[in-house]
Amino acid sequence: MPGSAEFIQRAVHALEAGALAVWVRRSLVALAVIALAIYYFYDFRGLATSQAMDQAQIGRAIASGHGWRTNFARPRAIGQLQANGKNAAQKIWSDTYNAPLPPFVDAVALWPVKSHWQMSPSDLVYAGDKAIAAMSIFLFLLSVLVLFFTARRLFDRRLALLACGLVVLCDMLWQYSLSGLPQMLLLLLFNATIYALVRAVEAQYDGRRVDRWLAAVGVGFGLLALSHALTIWIFAAR
Template sequence: MPGLQDLIHRLEEGAGVRVIRYALALFLFVALAVVYDVKCFRNFAGEEAMDTAQLARNIAEGRGYTTDYLRPASLALVKANSPDQNLQLTDRHPDLANAPVYPYLLAAWMKAVPMNHAILNPRKGLFRIHQPELMIAILNQILLLGSVVILFCLARSLFDEQVAWLASAIYSGTGLFWRFSVSGLSTSLLVLILLLLLSCLLWLERRGRDEPEGTSWKSVLSVSLLAGTLLGLGFLTRYAFGWMLIPVLGFVVLFLGRYRIAASVMILSMSLVISAPWLARNYRISGNLFGMAGYALVEGSLEIPDQRLIRSLAPDEVARKAGLKSVGRKLMGNLRDMVQNDLPRLGGNWTSAFFLAGLMIRFGDPSRGRMRYLVLGSILTMTLAQALGRTHLAVDSPEINSENLLVLTAPLVFLFGAVFFVMLLEQLELPKLPWLFSGVVV
């Protein structure tokens, strides 16, 4: 029976093996998610997650982009920039603290999935798990799965399937990202956006260098528009992500050959088109393009410690107390702390050591070396942005907070760390055991 023999061959050596392998990986990820949620989910603990969730609920229930978390500074800004100077606390207050993409995503999820906002169990009268918060955690774990898939595809395109499996396994098994997935923060979404952005840049770099047959200006401009869209969405997910514009444009200008000018213009223009309406909305309401986030540079400085600014009814006057020297002291102090603590344990596991050692490797494929430069530029940029924007949120929760920008680059560190580890395995000349060794180390 040729048909049966062909089916058996496909299952043993053909495409069937790959399908089975992917299905098994998906099953293991889902099983890990279930076990983690059962054992480790403890509802939201941070003010950022609760703030975003209540904002999303207001959107989902038709109350618009308004908040029940009233900050004195926000009230003062809205009143100062409103034609109606008799605003009441009973009025719906527009939110000025959160970028819009993640709250709107949560609102869509709340509309799509049944949410039970009851606090007490009607049968037992006990509170254990708030169901909407668990559903938000599940959404973030779906986003985590999506970023694992994109990392796998990126690693396989840059290197090979063994590196892709190892990097994806390390990422999937890192507890830090599971903690972020149940925190209610937008980190899982931002990692997915960043990996998609780098995939676009890799595609553009290869077309700009080799110009393979079939490459057209239309395709290059289309991917550039997609990259600009992702950059704009990342910025509207967390304003500090906008700093990624620096390494992205630097990469495009240096490595895209004759497409560099057109791609740079398209990326910058599209990101501005995406973000400009929201910035205009913030300016109209508060007189500040970034709303409350615009004060992050001076919050946490010696002159404005803790939450003094957001609790003030005259935030602009308080902000003027911190000059450039104060911001510089804040930057240097936070950089010193990050170099001593955050950078050495980037990603929460051993792979950062392999990444640092792998910086000495010279790759034959130019794309690999250029992407490594992009990763290094991203780490440097996020380090500076995190040091400048650090506020009381990072003090209240030093690791799991929205100001932790370095964690966004950790999957890329895992990728290049996995490359160095696989190269070490190959030097051992044990061709039959690399997968076993990889699995043991992971």
């Protein structure tokens, strides 16, 4: 039928060169990234480092409404409390070792699976560990998206896609995503801060106000400092 042939021809043209082709390519890329995430998540066997477990149990306390409390009593913390005249028996359970933001992010991840906190004999991997790993993967992919927007402003779209593709294919970053450590949170905050800094520089060259972008940069650096103590070196650099 002529009408059907014309419809098929238009549909094929839209898929090959029309506006629909862009969305088809984007969908294929999204499906490839999701498949890669599922591939890594499938072999996840729980948090494997003591630091990740420590932050996770603090995050669980936050999600339970107890604040930044820990079940891990450190001898050094006891000495610090006693040296400052504090009641070590009461204050030792308030965490002062970890940065405050990563456990809070863990709490956000743990809250939706609160009904599964109690592990059953049939569970091979703790549901809370899965939730934290899923949150880290989400932060990683979100950081790649922010990287794309930053690289596109600094260079061009093709180079931005190349950079993001190389980052997504980096096995080490995926391993960090499954570790429960704060690296993916740091990566997202750093990329977002750099994006705000780039926008501030662009606004200055265009003669526009830079207040909001500089404020965003300040917030970003502040959140970085709340995520890991090593980021404070940024403020010490001259």
